[in-house]
Amino acid sequence: METVEYDVVVIGGGPAGENAAQYAVEGTDLTSVLIERELLGGECSYFACMPSKALLRPIAVADLTGDLDGVSTAHVAPKALLERRDYWVSDYSDSGQESWADGAGIAVVRGAARLTGDRTVTVTSAAGDVTVRARQAVIIATGSEASVPDVYADALPWDSRDATGVVDVPDRLVVVGGGVVACEAAIWMTALGSQVTLVVRDSRLLGRTEPFAGEAVLAGLRERGVTVHLDTEVSDVRRDAPAATGLGRIHGGVVTLTTTAGELEADELLLSIGRKPRLDDLGLDSVGLTREDVTGGRLPEWLHAVGDASGGPPLTHWGKHQARVVGARIAAAAKGDVAWEPDREAPVPQVVFSDPEVASVGMTEAEARDRGHDVVTTRVPTSSAAGTALLRDHVAGESQLVVDATTRLLLGATFVGPEAGELVHAATVAIVGDVPVHVLRHAVASYPTASELWLRLLEELPREFRTPAPPHPAG
């Protein structure tokens, strides 16, 4: 068997793997290799973030024109919308990513990788097996896969890949789940012509965000004709002639779900109930490890995990951040240095491209209280600044800050409404930089921009928060 050797071996060429391979060698003489069994660029580029956002943006713009006096209303053209998706996934070709790796001096090996010993990986492809040895480090960046409980498996339901890669638009689509994929996919599938029904086990949508955000998204979905059953369990799923017809094609005949809200019939079922790190068949046992060791961070010093595979928040920007941190550590160690890192982990932002848009960072109010903070919150209608009110004729949603009453530092923020995804970054900066709210008041936003919403939020805080907090008794 052929054997090749690199300093850093990265299993999985998604966004996390690519960043790890790049940062681990930058400014050093080290070499790195990316091993990829499917498409370089990963889930995000071809089956998740990029196609979903390529589908959602024209819909959001069309919606905006319908809520803005002075402009004719635009309508979504389904065929052109799918063509736009195809453009953004480069027709499922990764030649652009391969050129990027080449330009960055990163080697690429195609095939399925598994650990076969300390610092040793075996790659299997149609061309045979290759042994890849790592002089310094192996990085697991294998991503995640959709969870499919047994009750659904025989019905061959769609997962998020089929939803983003939709080719056949089902007349009736049932979506199980009330999380991020469900709330985003319901929008583009409705725009493409499906009658969408959401079956949600919880009593609310977007369970990890502030309750008021989930309520706004629920109202938005119902307004566009989506049926939403909350507090609903599925006990049985049957399908006429299930068939593995391919990505985005309808996978067989009519699907019937038995639920606590009654029997539901659909032409397709989209299962979006979360994802799990893709760690099976990775040969973890060959180095005496389990999945839990990987997700719990109990790894030998030569082995690292980044991105969705690490069990952390399954978000592209978070995986890329982890990868840059791990990569910089490896590069610094090779030079006998220690990479600079802040003394605590960064807060995780997330934008849900729902209608209204939801963006959050740091702790929710409930999380902050659970962690023992004495909390002050301030919440205003997102329309309450001139800059946000101007964005459309009817601005839905509220926005909120969660502030520690003792330190007067921001703990978390949630924005719901237009430009939410852009408004949240200032909150991330304030949390990372430990900027107290009395200082934040002097970060002046231009009139009339959406960022002036910050002024409205800060004005709603107790007046004494406009000056520095008295010294904390504990020092």
Ligand SMILES: Cc1cc2nc3c(=O)[nH]c(=O)nc-3n(C[C@H](O)[C@H](O)[C@H](O)COP(=O)(O)OP(=O)(O)OC[C@H]3O[C@@H](n4cnc5c(N)ncnc54)[C@H](O)[C@@H]3O)c2cc1C
């Ligand atoms: C529908 C949808 C929309 C999303 N939208 C967003 C969004 O808007 N913003 C956001 O931040 N996040 C979004 N996400 C999450 C985002 O897609 C993931 O967090 C991100 O792709 C994780 O990157 P990764 O590099 O860890 O893994 P992946 O992107 O999954 O890449 C892992 C790579 O490893 C390869 N691989 C796996 N096992 C092996 C092996 N044994 N050998 C060789 N190669 C292997 C895979 O083929 C894959 O290419 C979305 C997810 C979904 C499902």
Ligand SMILES: NC(=O)c1ccc[n+]([C@@H]2O[C@H](COP(=O)([O-])OP(=O)(O)OC[C@H]3O[C@@H](n4cnc5c(N)ncnc54)[C@H](O)[C@@H]3O)[C@@H](O)[C@H]2O)c1
């Ligand atoms: N804009 C974005 O950033 C974006 C977009 C899409 C996906 N993502 C990422 O992808 C991940 C996966 O998305 P998702 O929507 O699949 O998961 P999710 O974790 O966001 O939501 C899962 C939903 O399924 C429900 N659920 C869980 N188990 C269930 C079961 N057995 N039966 C019925 N319902 C069940 C949960 O209560 C929840 O409503 C997200 O965590 C997110 O990080 C991000």
